[in-house]
Amino acid sequence: MSNLATNDDPRDNLFLVAMKSPSFVIGLILTLMFSTGAVVSFFWTPFDVTVLDIANKLKGPSDIHWFGTDHFGRDMFSMILVGARTSIAVAFIAVGIGMVIGVPLGLAAAAKTGSMIDELIMRTNDLVLAFPALLIAILITAVYGASATNAIIAIGIFNIPVFARLTRGAALSLWTREFVLAARVAGKGATRISVEHILPNILNLLIVQSTIQFSLGILAEAGLSYVGLGVQPPLPSWGRMLADAQTMISFAPHMALLPGMAIILTVLGLNLMGDGLRDVFDPKLRRNRT
Amino acid sequence: MRKPSFLVALGTALLLASSLTPAMAAQTDITVGMVLEPPNLDPTAGAAAAIDEVVYSNLFEGLMRFDSTGAVIAGLARSWDISDDGLVYTFHLPSGVTFHDGTTFDSEDVKFSLDRARAEDSTNAKKNIFEGIDTVEAIDPTTVRITLSAPDGLFLWQMAKGDAVIVAPESAADNATNPIGTGPFKFVDWVQGDRVELAKYDGYWGDAVALDSVTFKFISDPTAAFAAMMAQDVDAFPNFPAPETLAQLDADPRFAVVVGATEGETILSTNNQSPPLDDVRVREAIAHAIDRQAIIDGAMFGYGTPIGTHFNPSNPDYIDLKAQSNYDPEKSIALLAEAGVTDLVLQFKLPPPTYARRGGEIIAAQLRAVGIETEITNLEWAQWLDEVYKQKDYDLSIVSHTEPFDIGIYVRDNYYFNYSSDAMEAIMTELNNTTDPAARTALVHKAQQQIADDYVNGFLFQLAKTGVANSKINGLWENSPTQANDMTGVSWSD
Numbered sequence: 001m002s003n004l005a006t007n008d009d010p011r012d013n014l015f016l017v018a019m020k021s022p023s024f025v026i027g028l029i030l031t032l033m034f035s036t037g038a039v040v041s042f043f044w045t046p047f048d049v050t051v052l053d054i055a056n057k058l059k060g061p062s063d064i065h066w067f068g069t070d071h072f073g074r075d076m077f078s079m080i081l082v083g084a085r086t087s088i089a090v091a092f093i094a095v096g097i098g099m100v101i102g103v104p105l106g107l108a109a110a111a112k113t114g115s116m117i118d119e120l121i122m123r124t125n126d127l128v129l130a131f132p133a134l135l136i137a138i139l140i141t142a143v144y145g146a147s148a149t150n151a152i153i154a155i156g157i158f159n160i161p162v163f164a165r166l167t168r169g170a171a172l173s174l175w176t177r178e179f180v181l182a183a184r185v186a187g188k189g190a191t192r193i194s195v196e197h198i199l200p201n202i203l204n205l206l207i208v209q210s211t212i213q214f215s216l217g218i219l220a221e222a223g224l225s226y227v228g229l230g231v232q233p234p235l236p237s238w239g240r241m242l243a244d245a246q247t248m249i250s251f252a253p254h255m256a257l258l259p260g261m262a263i264i265l266t267v268l269g270l271n272l273m274g275d276g277l278r279d280v281f282d283p284k285l286r287r288n289r290t
Numbered sequence: 291m292r293k294p295s296f297l298v299a300l301g302t303a304l305l306l307a308s309s310l311t312p313a314m315a316a317q318t319d320i321t322v323g324m325v326l327e328p329p330n331l332d333p334t335a336g337a338a339a340a341i342d343e344v345v346y347s348n349l350f351e352g353l354m355r356f357d358s359t360g361a362v363i364a365g366l367a368r369s370w371d372i373s374d375d376g377l378v379y380t381f382h383l384p385s386g387v388t389f390h391d392g393t394t395f396d397s398e399d400v401k402f403s404l405d406r407a408r409a410e411d412s413t414n415a416k417k418n419i420f421e422g423i424d425t426v427e428a429i430d431p432t433t434v435r436i437t438l439s440a441p442d443g444l445f446l447w448q449m450a451k452g453d454a455v456i457v458a459p460e461s462a463a464d465n466a467t468n469p470i471g472t473g474p475f476k477f478v479d480w481v482q483g484d485r486v487e488l489a490k491y492d493g494y495w496g497d498a499v500a501l502d503s504v505t506f507k508f509i510s511d512p513t514a515a516f517a518a519m520m521a522q523d524v525d526a527f528p529n530f531p532a533p534e535t536l537a538q539l540d541a542d543p544r545f546a547v548v549v550g551a552t553e554g555e556t557i558l559s560t561n562n563q564s565p566p567l568d569d570v571r572v573r574e575a576i577a578h579a580i581d582r583q584a585i586i587d588g589a590m591f592g593y594g595t596p597i598g599t600h601f602n603p604s605n606p607d608y609i610d611l612k613a614q615s616n617y618d619p620e621k622s623i624a625l626l627a628e629a630g631v632t633d634l635v636l637q638f639k640l641p642p643p644t645y646a647r648r649g650g651e652i653i654a655a656q657l658r659a660v661g662i663e664t665e666i667t668n669l670e671w672a673q674w675l676d677e678v679y680k681q682k683d684y685d686l687s688i689v690s691h692t693e694p695f696d697i698g699i700y701v702r703d704n705y706y707f708n709y710s711s712d713a714m715e716a717i718m719t720e721l722n723n724t725t726d727p728a729a730r731t732a733l734v735h736k737a738q739q740q741i742a743d744d745y746v747n748g749f750l751f752q753l754a755k756t757g758v759a760n761s762k763i764n765g766l767w768e769n770s771p772t773q774a775n776d777m778t779g780v781s782w783s784d
Contacts, residue, residue, distance in 0.1 A: 052652055072588050233654070234654060
């Protein structure tokens with residue numbers, strides 16, 4: 001694959017390398033499938049998910065209702081589309097919160113390593129990490145009420161230490177490198193070095209981690225909705241669809257099977273994509289492959 | 291070859307286990323599932339049906355009691371005489387009756403209980419049923435005489451209610467957490483959030499009971515209830531919360547499914563003072579937006595009878611007023627426009643039972659169709675009792691009023707509907723002072739009409755009693771003529 005080395009555009013290069021990784025391709029297809037579904041649901045769904053049709057409840061898949069109907073006669077296909085939107089929106093914002101707050105914290109801690117600021121940031125991180133994430137999420141929603149916003153905040157809080165820790169670790173090793181030293185000699189301050197030199201070099205790590213966190217966020221949203229603390233009706237959520245289906249699994253298995261599959265495939269897709277991306281970004285692994 | 295040998299071992303173990311079972315004697319303990327946990331265990335100081343569903347007839351007894359058909363039969367009073375003018379009731383009590391703490395029961399306890407219930411500072415949820423009592427006299431230890439200020443044809447019926455049970459002066463104050471009564475079962479333990487345990491009281495004065503211990507287990511989640519039933523963690527679930535699984539349970543030879551009637555009028559409770567719900571046109575609009583059959587089919591899988599007012603359709607005095615609040619979304623929209631209400635958003639607070647949680651989603655969708663948005667909040671039972679029932683901080687809710695003949699709640703002061711009507715007040719006062727059956731029927735009709743005319747609440751359906759039990763259990767009530775899980779006649783067959 002020597003032609004890769006001669007390719008002028010490094011982004012093309014990376015993408016082509018990535019497409020050689022089967023796990024990345026499968027992951028990308030699955031992720032694209034669900035994100036397309038989510039986007040489409042904004043403009044079009046076969047049926048309105050807030051309109052009930054009790055007379056047609058618990059119907060199996062047919063050419064009218066592709067995925068069948070639930071216990072209120074709602075179209076399962078439409079619900080899964082809108083559910084994808086819910087899941088992705090919650091996970092996306094939650095990961096966003098984690099990155100926007102966590103990464104600067106990590107950079108600051110690395111820049112002032114060993115200082116009080118470093119200690120304060122990292123020990124607070126430890127404190128948050130010490131609690132089981134879902135338990136605190138339940139606590140937050142129990143105190144402030146169950147809603148999509150509170151679910152996002154709860155999941156977001158737990159993304160902060162993950163990103164802060166990752167950023168600090170990676171940034172610390174970069175701070176000892178020559179090009180950072182050169183920048184310091186050139187008189188750049190800690191903030192400028194962090195933003196101009198450190199951040200671009202850890203971006204690949206952050207992207208890989210965010211796909212993993214994204215899949216965890218989708219799982220967490222499904223879990224919270226399953227216990228009734230996430231997105232509230234009438235907005236569909238995969239987790240709540242599963243919860244509704246439980247007692248009906250013996251005579252309407254499609255009600256549990258389809259949202260279950262949706263969760264599994266989305267999380268699997270994101271994880272495979274994250275794996276593939278890690279392979280692509282990791283210079284050692286890349287060298288082996290090319 | 292590892293797998294087959296493991297299977298053989300498992301098979302042998304199962305065979306051994308199953309061959310052991312028939313050798314055992316009939317079971318004498320029972321675990322009964324309930325959806326709602328009682329907030330306390332004192333039936334004389336709380337309105338929640340769940341209190342009576344644990345203690346009625348099991349732990350506490352009144353002078354009279356209800357049997358499984360709803361008829362009033364002798365309780366602690368073995369016999370009674372009524373004076374010709376209907377004013378003086380003389381009750382004859384048995385001797386040798388003791389409370390669970392060993393103290394003796396006599397006419398003084400009756401006097402104490404009734405005087406306590408009708409006292410100025412009484413916390414009894416149904417204080418009004420004692421209002422007609424003029425004096426209570428203990429003639430001798432086994433005779434008590436009650437004089438009424440006016441004849442009351444329903445007096446014995448009132449005395450059978452859980453609110454009129456007899457308590458002891460020594461223990462009455464602690465009954466909320468450590469109930470002491472005269473019933474065949476005594477209180478053992480209450481693990482909050484999980485279960486209440488009762489055990490047979492050896493010193494019981496009446497007919498011996500077959501069970502040695504009774505555990506009431508609180509499971510509000512339909513899925514968990516179904517799982518507990520299938521795993522036989524609970525032996526009986528008198529009001530099973532997952533109606534969709536009844537067909538499956540019925541087909542299972544381990545279980546018997548009995549669908550009976552309850553006194554539960556399931557209503558869309560409405561806060562009549564929260565604007566714009568104080569406008570009768572808005573309440574009428576809500577009533578016409580509701581498709582009752584869709585709720586019964588969607589939430590209860592067909593179990594339930596639609597109602598048009600707050601009255602049990604199996605009662606001979608019931609009048610069918612469903613047409614007055616028929617499903618007519620067009621009319622709803624017109625009424626809302628007439629009332630000048632736009633962009634209405636209502637707080638919709640739902641307690642745990644299935645009829646509320648699922649019915650709430652259906653009603654929310656039906657209201658949305660006429661332009662009323664709702665914000666659904668799912669509450670735990672204790673939260674619901676506090677926020678909705680006590681503090682009246684809600685617009686809409688759904689709950690089943692399971693007490694028999696409870697139309698009187700529409701004139702109760704400070705009741706959570708926030709409804710007050712002089713017309714209704716006059717009807718109910720007249721009803722209380724009327725003994726002639728025909729005149730009473732006419733007044734009961736008038737009362738039903740009045741609340742339907744005022745569209746006080748959305749009248750949805752009469753709750754069905756979806757009972758599931760182990761097929762070896764005998765003696766459970768088929769219907770719920772009152773709020774009770776009477777375990778006194780329950781036994782296991784071998």
